[in-house]
Amino acid sequence: MNSYVKDFPLLRREMDGQxxxxxxxxxxxxxxxxxxxxxxxxxxEMGANVHRGVHPLGEASTAAYERARYAAAALIGASPSEIVFTRNATEAFNLVAQGLDLHPDDEVVFPASEHHSNYMPWRMWAKPVLVDIDDEAVPHYQQLRDRIGKHTKLVTLAHVSNVNGVIAPVEEWVEIAHKAGVPIMVDASQSVSHLPIDVKKLNCDFLAFSSHKIFGPSGVGVLYVRRDRFDSLKLFNVGGGMVKYHGEDRFEPREAPFRYEAGTPNIEGAIGFGAALEYLRNIGMDKIQAHSQSLGAMMVKELKALPEARVLGARVPPERRVALCTLSLPVPSMTQANIARLLADSHAILVSGGFHCAHVLHHRAALDGTLRASAHLFNDEADIEKLVAALRDLV
Ligand SMILES: Cc1ncc(COP(=O)(O)O)c(C=O)c1O
Structure with missing residues (x-):
């Protein structure tokens, strides 16, 4: 058993004695x-609201909450003033889609493999222009140049896809988008807990992720906005906490990032998120990346060897993948979601089964659902072997 397992109480749970x-x-x-x-x-010990209290408990809450912002900034090489706390990554995309004041004819370019959260806001507030995907659901990244046109207002893509597990060539995309004078937003939801990220090196304009996918509580998200980009971002939610002055005739918002954080935030969530980031910092993102990529390579190799398995992104070399592997396995009269359920009920192996909020990807790849296994720092080779053995039994 891997030495990190003991840090996670949930992993001590048993299901039907397993x-x-x-x-x-x-x-x-x-x-x-x-x-x-x-x-x-x-x-x-604190229990008070943030940015309001004049008493010591309020000061303690605010300090702990703001320390989490510093930790989030440090994780991705940003300045704390470039970090907006949202409810999740999804809200970050919606904030940018509405903040950029897009019009129905404005185009947003992104791969057809994107998660609904980095797809639907662009269809609600603008016009999506898709980069095609291949038969393994990997984007034809080189199509970006042809997709950018005079109506393009934004380019966006997942740093790591939640379905194919592939690391996208973000820096190349940033260069192409910027050469065309277009800003770019990165969805780091699946990459931030597996790879070191430096937004200054990536040079992206916006980047989003959720606390709950990086060992923190749910209900907290991060939107990184490059400092100069705040000027082009309209207000999102309005209300308490985001104004310096509010009179009958006018109001004056606080400076960024606070003007995008109306209302009482998820204080305990942000504080827990800060603790999660400290936990990761103590382990080291380079070490986590090496472990993730080694497990990722094993997953693809072993799962690809199952009879008739169709593994997405299997042709992509291991150094361009993380420990996330999605496949479809033909089992008579069973959907992929049924297989996931069976793995849980018979073997206490917990994986995802279905469409993973990527319907267009599945539609384009002619897949009626898939099975997704995703490993992390507390998993080891024995976990992958157990999964492969259970699936081999099944087929
Ligand atoms: C690639 C990707 N983007 C965005 C999201 C949305 O994250 P959240 O539901 O935390 O907003 C997810 C969640 O599954 C994801 O995997």
Missing amino acids: SITYLDSASTTPKPQVVIDAVTRYYT
Whole structure:
């Protein structure tokens, strides 16, 4: 058993007398005890609102909340003033889609493989222009140049796809988009907990991710906005906490990022998120990346060897993947979701089954659902072997 397992109380759970094998971190990660403790500490020792209290408990809450912003900024090489806390990554995309003041004829270019959260806001507020995907659901990245036109207002893509597990050539895309004078937003939901990220090196304009996929509580998201880009971003939600002055005739918003954080935020969630980032910092993102890519390589190799398995992104070399592997396995009269359920009920192996919020990807790849296994720092080779053995039995 890998030495990190002990940090996660959830992983001690049993189902019908069997220890669980958690291979569903792409959906959400379990939380280490230090995160649970940080949330409890907020309730037992602080419990006050942020940016309002004049008493010591309010000061303690605000300091802990703002420390989480510093930790999020440090994780991705940003300045704390470039970090907007949202509810999740989805809200970050919606904030940018509405903040950029897009019109129905404005075009947003992104791969057909994107998660609904980085797809639907662009169809609601603008016009999507898709980069095609191949038969393994990997984007034809080189199509970007042809897709950008005079109506393009934004380019966006997942750093790592939640379905094919492939690391996208973000820096190349940033260069192409910027050469055309177009800003670019990166969906780091699936990459931020597996790879070191430096937004200054990536040179992207916006980047989003969720706390719950990086060992923190749910209900907290991060939107990175490059400092100069705040000027082009209209207000999103309005209300308490985001104004410096509010009179009958006018109001004056606070400076960024606070003017995008109306209302009482998820204080305990952000504090827990800060603890999760400290936990990861102590391990080191380089170490996590090496582990993720080694497990990713094993997953593709072993799952590809199953009879008639169709593994997405299998042709992509291991150094361009993380520990996330999606496949379709033909089993008579069973959907991929049925297979996922059976793995849980018979073997206590937890994976995802279905469409993973990527209907267009599945439609284009002619797949009626898929099975997704995603591993993380607390998984090891034995977990993958267990999954492969269970699937081999089944087929
Ligand atoms: C690639 C990707 N983008 C965006 C999201 C949306 O994240 P959230 O539901 O936390 O907003 C997910 C979640 O599954 C994802 O995998």
